[in-house]
Amino acid sequence: MSDQALETVSEISALRKLVASRRQQGATIGFVPTMGALHAGHTSLIEAADADCDFVVVSIYVNPTQFGPDEDFERYPRVLEQDLAKCAAAGANLVWTPDTSIMYPDGYSTDVTVKALSRILEGATRTNHFQGVTTIVTKLLLSCLPDIAYFGAKDFQQQAIIRRMCLDLNIPVEINTCPIIRDTDGLALSSRNAYLSAEEREAGLSLSRALRLAEEKVAAGETDIAQIKAAMQQLLNATPLLKLDYATIADPTTLEDISTVQSEMVALIAARVGTTRLIDNCQLAPAATEKT
Missing domain, CATH: 3.40.50.620 (HUPs)
Incomplete structure (x- = not known):
């Protein structure tokens, strides 16, 4: 100390x-x-x-x-x-x-x-x-x-x-x-958040919402990575004022896209809201399987 x-x-x-x-x-x-x-x-x-x-x-x-x-x-x-x-x-x-x-x-x-x-x-x-x-x-x-x-x-x-x-x-x-520090509404803190208007900030919340969606699907036992990515992308593409760059799931060390569930995964999103580029991510933990 x-x-x-x-x-x-x-x-x-x-x-x-x-x-x-x-x-x-x-x-x-x-x-x-x-x-x-x-x-x-x-x-x-x-x-x-x-x-x-x-x-x-x-x-x-x-x-x-x-x-x-x-x-x-x-x-x-x-x-x-x-x-x-x-x-x-x-x-x-x-x-x-x-x-x-x-x-x-x-x-x-x-x-x-x-x-x-x-x-x-x-x-x-x-x-x-x-x-x-x-x-x-x-x-x-x-x-x-x-x-x-x-x-x-x-x-x-x-x-x-x-x-x-x-x-x-x-x-x-x-x-x-x-760990990521978030505002009370879920937006990941960034010095660039100051550039966002009220409407743009609301649009930016779709990043954390899409990550929560991925977390929920993985925790519930979903193993189709393509389906999880598609759900994230659908939510983000439906958000006014937001232009999606990528929403993917990758290996946390190599950052390469993965196609099957593995023990360590990270969901990564980047999008432009107005003139401001936002990024966010979360680690994904697959659902535990019961031992027989």
């Missing part, structure tokens, strides 16, 4: 000095990378890190390389003072706020790519998005070198890719994926 007041730094050297000092004292280091505009989903990650670790670092950096040319980099919310207050309340000890000149200095020419996992689902339509994610997360992890890094399950593909990346590159950091 962390026990120090919040500090802020921007330089990598200052970050490393503070982390090294605490590590020499025997502290375990937890790390929560964010792009700011923090909500209860982010603070749940900080709280989880605070519960597990002695010293909690949060990074706040809006990474330009993971935004496409028609995405919302320029209007992405930047509310640092509010974020710092939330970090302190959630148990963070250090907030690292690098700028782009630090993360991508003049002459920068290196990218990190996790090939297969980055080309499907979100990667099929958001060209180079995951290359931007894996490159910046590699840089953040190697700058901080925490014991444990915390990611949210809402970005399910992202955390799967980061796990693969750390395994492949021998990055000595444990990846902890924390």
Whole structure:
């Protein structure tokens, strides 16, 4: 459990000095990378890190390389003072706020790519998005070198890719994926929810409704994966203002579509509501069978 007041730094050297000092004292280091505009989903990650670790670092950096040319980099919310207050309340000890000149200095020419996992689902339509994610997360992890890094399950593909990346590159950091935090109406929390009008938000609730439908069917013993997918897609396609990208059921490690029920499965949805892209997912547990 962390026990120090919040500090802020921007330089990598200052970050490393503070982390090294605490590590020499025997502290375990937890790390929560964010792009700011923090909500209860982010603070749940900080709280989880605070519960597990002695010293909690949060990074706040809006990474330009993971935004496409028609995405919302320029209007992405930047509310640092509010974020710092939330970090302190959630148990963070250090907030690292690098700028782009630090993360991508003049002459920068290196990218990190996790090939297969980055080309499907979100990667099929958001060209180079995951290359931007894996490159910046590699840089953040190697700058901080925490014991444990915390990611949210809402970005399910992202955390799967980061796990693969750390395994492949021998990055000595444990990846902890924390549960999705939802609003009272079921909408998964996202900084981009602020873009939704009241009507668009109502349409966005169809994502969590479709996931509940899949959960119910699997729990009831449905084994026809194609039928479950079709039911999800029918619900979503019938929703005004919503344009479905995909609604599928996949293996949680490979993210490949599955055709038969298996012990571990994940339902994944992406859709555009108005100009806002929403994603959501849930793990599916097949109905238990009685032993004879």
